[in-house]
Amino acid sequence: xxWITKQSGTIQIDxxxxxxxxxxxxxxxxxxxxxxxxxxxxxxxxxLHAIQDLHNWLPYQAIEEAADFLGLPASTxxxxxxxxxxxxxxxxxxxxxxxxxxVSCEIMGNxxxxxxxxxxxxxxxxxxxxxxxxTLMNVECIGACGGAPxxxxxxxxxxxxxxxxxxxxxxxxx
Amino acid sequence: MPLESPxxxxxxxxxxxxxxxxxxxxxxxxxxxxxxxxxxxQAIGMEPKDIVEIVKAAELRGRGGAGFPxxxxxxxxxxxxxxxxxxxxxxxxxxxxxxxxxxxxxxDPHLIIEGIAICMKACQLDTAYYYIRGEYHxxxxxxxxxxxxxxxxxxxxxxxxxxxxxxxxxxxxxxRGAGAYICGxxxxxxxxxxxxxxxxxxxxxxxxxxxxxxxxxxxxxxETLSMVVPVLANxxxxxxxxxVGRPEGAPPNVPASFGPKLFxxxxxxxxxxVYEDNLGVTLKTLVEDHxxxxxxxxxxxxxxxxxxxxxxxDTTEYEAEMDFDIGKKYNNLGLGTACATIIxxxxxxxxxxxxxxxxxxxxxxxxxxxxxxxGNWLYKMLxxxxxxxxxxxxxxxxxxxxxxxGSMPGTTICGLADGxxxxx
Ligand SMILES: Cc1cc2nc3c(=O)[nH]c(=O)nc-3n(C[C@H](O)[C@H](O)[C@H](O)COP(=O)(O)O)c2cc1C
Ligand code: SF4
Ligand code: FES
Numbered sequence: 248x249x250w251i252t253k254q255s256g257t258i259q260i261d262x263x264x265x266x267x268x269x270x271x272x273x274x275x276x277x278x279x280x281x282x283x284x285x286x287x288x289x290x291x292x293x294x295l296h297a298i299q300d301l302h303n304w305l306p307y308q309a310i311e312e313a314a315d316f317l318g319l320p321a322s323t324x325x326x327x328x329x330x331x332x333x334x335x336x337x338x339x340x341x342x343x344x345x346x347x348x349x350v351s352c353e354i355m356g357n358x359x360x361x362x363x364x365x366x367x368x369x370x371x372x373x374x375x376x377x378x379x380x381x382t383l384m385n386v387e388c389i390g391a392c393g394g395a396p397x398x399x400x401x402x403x404x405x406x407x408x409x410x411x412x413x414x415x416x417x418x419x420x421x
Numbered sequence: 422m423p424l425e426s427p428x429x430x431x432x433x434x435x436x437x438x439x440x441x442x443x444x445x446x447x448x449x450x451x452x453x454x455x456x457x458x459x460x461x462x463q464a465i466g467m468e469p470k471d472i473v474e475i476v477k478a479a480e481l482r483g484r485g486g487a488g489f490p491x492x493x494x495x496x497x498x499x500x501x502x503x504x505x506x507x508x509x510x511x512x513x514x515x516x517x518x519x520x521x522x523x524x525x526x527x528x529d530p531h532l533i534i535e536g537i538a539i540c541m542k543a544c545q546l547d548t549a550y551y552y553i554r555g556e557y558h559x560x561x562x563x564x565x566x567x568x569x570x571x572x573x574x575x576x577x578x579x580x581x582x583x584x585x586x587x588x589x590x591x592x593x594x595x596x597r598g599a600g601a602y603i604c605g606x607x608x609x610x611x612x613x614x615x616x617x618x619x620x621x622x623x624x625x626x627x628x629x630x631x632x633x634x635x636x637x638x639x640x641x642x643x644e645t646l647s648m649v650v651p652v653l654a655n656x657x658x659x660x661x662x663x664x665v666g667r668p669e670g671a672p673p674n675v676p677a678s679f680g681p682k683l684f685x686x687x688x689x690x691x692x693x694x695v696y697e698d699n700l701g702v703t704l705k706t707l708v709e710d711h712x713x714x715x716x717x718x719x720x721x722x723x724x725x726x727x728x729x730x731x732x733x734x735d736t737t738e739y740e741a742e743m744d745f746d747i748g749k750k751y752n753n754l755g756l757g758t759a760c761a762t763i764i765x766x767x768x769x770x771x772x773x774x775x776x777x778x779x780x781x782x783x784x785x786x787x788x789x790x791x792x793x794x795x796g797n798w799l800y801k802m803l804x805x806x807x808x809x810x811x812x813x814x815x816x817x818x819x820x821x822x823x824x825x826x827g828s829m830p831g832t833t834i835c836g837l838a839d840g841x842x843x844x845x
Contacts (some may be wrong), residue, residue, distance in 0.1 A: 264725050283594045285505065285634045291616030292599055318615075330618040330786075332600035333555045345556070349517035350729055351687040351762045365540075387780050388517035389556045392687035392762065393694045402558035421623065 485642025665701030688763035727757025730840025781841030
């Protein structure tokens with residue numbers, strides 16, 4: 248939910264020595280991304296994407312590092328990060344399954360998909376399997392309504408799913 | 422009158438002129454072979470203000486939802502003052518039922534890029550950001566690649582064939598959203614572009630005056646900018662020979678419905694997809710001809726005709742003309758994105774209303790109390806009613822909450838709350 252507020256300031260931060268914000272990302276942003284915008288704050292979302300693409304989620308330490316790099320208070324970057332559904336401030340599964348639940352997909356029978364996946368994976372929506380492989384998400388329209396009902400598994404789109412073929416989207420995943 | 426030949430979908434095979442199965446992405450070279458970038462060359466030889474005049478004369482209206490005339494928007498820009506000026510292209514496309522911009526992005530990215538370049542030249546905007554929703558992964562890769570091709574072929578960057586625009590070499594960058602419907606609202610999009618929460622701004626100032634980074638900014642939808650390309654090539658009169666035009670008797674300052682439009686149809690029809698036809702085509706034609714009718718055993722009951730924010734057409738309104746006057750004629754909020762979800766006879770309207778309420782309560786940005794709290798309240802009550810535990814008092818309460826939400830009664834900043842309350 249977009250308007251969930253930030254965690255309180257008393258939160259304990261797990262730290263590690265190795266930075267999440269790698270030298271490579273820094274270099275890329277300094278040479279390629281910063282010149283694109285009048286100020287560095289505009290790089291917040293691209294930077295969070297870059298970090299998350301690498302680590303699969305955004306630990307608090309990473310938020311602090313990003314803020315430092317952009318010359319912003321950590322609270323400002325956290326403020327932005329917590330607004331967007333795609334940013335995970337807690338660890339998630341290796342594969343995130345985004346099942347659309349908006350109108351076209353509901354009409355075409357999405358609830359059966361979620362039931363089937365829940366049953367197969369043993370988790371409910373917005374939960375992660377114990378082995379850390381799958382996170383199941385119930386989300387709003389993913390812009391593929393012509394192929395309803397549909398779902399994304401990480402970056403891959405699957406259309407025209409049914410209760411019978413939905414398990415196939417898990418096939419071939421290691 | 423049906424559209425004779427495809428305009429925006431000229432290079433994207435679509436029934437009745439082609440088959441979905443034959444669609445493939447056009448590279449820069451493919452696009453140039455199909456006469457691409459000719460309109461840009463034409464624009465380069467023109468005075469910026471003359472380009473704006475053609476778009477104005479064509480009365481091209483925004484295709485992102487609000488239907489605001491593009492030429493008029495462009496002419497709101499203040500004179501150049503030496504500072505940067507921006508273009509933000511809205512490819513957030515998060516309105517449920519809407520999937521038209523992704524077809525252009527996936528198959529004919531250079532058409533969009535050409536439209537972007539023309540707009541930059543016409544309005545003297547030096548930097549453009551293509552704001553694409555986070556979930557369009559495959560499309561993002563394609564568009565990123567098309568931008569690189571455009572740079573390599575001298576459309577953007579140093580030594581751009583456009584020369585300097587607003588005293589700078591023109592640039593186009595892709596910006597990836599991160600999953601928030603509200604970022605399709607133009608000022609929320611700007612906040613997001615600036616690296617902040619997608620919170621709509623209170624207007625005025627309007628973006629044309631103070632938009633991204635406090636500078637003059639034009640925001641247009643992908644389809645709107647793509648349409649500039651054929652309009653420039655063929656002229657305003659050609660564009661105005663299509664569509665239904667102005668309602669009879671309306672004075673010339675009333676915005677009209679000229680030209681073709683993309684329509685995305687989904688739900689239980691035989692051949693869902695994105696089609697192109699003239700504004701004014703009936704919903705029935707879209708369903709029965711373009712989509713080959715309902716799937717066997719399903720009957721048309723109603724439709725969300727323009728994304729879910731615009732309301733519904735009921736069974737008796739099956740033959741409604743899909744144009745910008747649909748709101749006035751059929752008492753709904755308007756044409757919206759012109760992408761329709763068909764609701765069949767066996768799906769309950771309460772379930773649909775509940776689905777919409779959940780969507781808006783989830784996607785509310787939370788700044789305005791009526792929207793944030795009201796949306797959630799509506800959702801809970803509709804859930805209860807759908808489960809069969811509703812009372813008559815619930816109905817009164819639903820109406821009371823719904824009528825207190827929205828920028829129409831003036832209690833909220835943006836139009837999300839208006840979209841949220843119509844369902845009740
Ligand atoms: C809640 C909300 C969501 C919107 N989402 C989109 C969207 O996803 N894509 C879009 O082009 N316009 C969207 N709009 C409309 C934009 O605010 C704006 O009117 C449009 O991008 C302008 O472009 P146009 O004049 O070319 O249509 C939205 C508006 C509101 C109030
Ligand atoms: S109406 Fe809703 S979405 Fe729009 S600004 Fe207010 S709270 Fe945010
Ligand atoms: S409604 Fe499911 S993808 Fe649009």
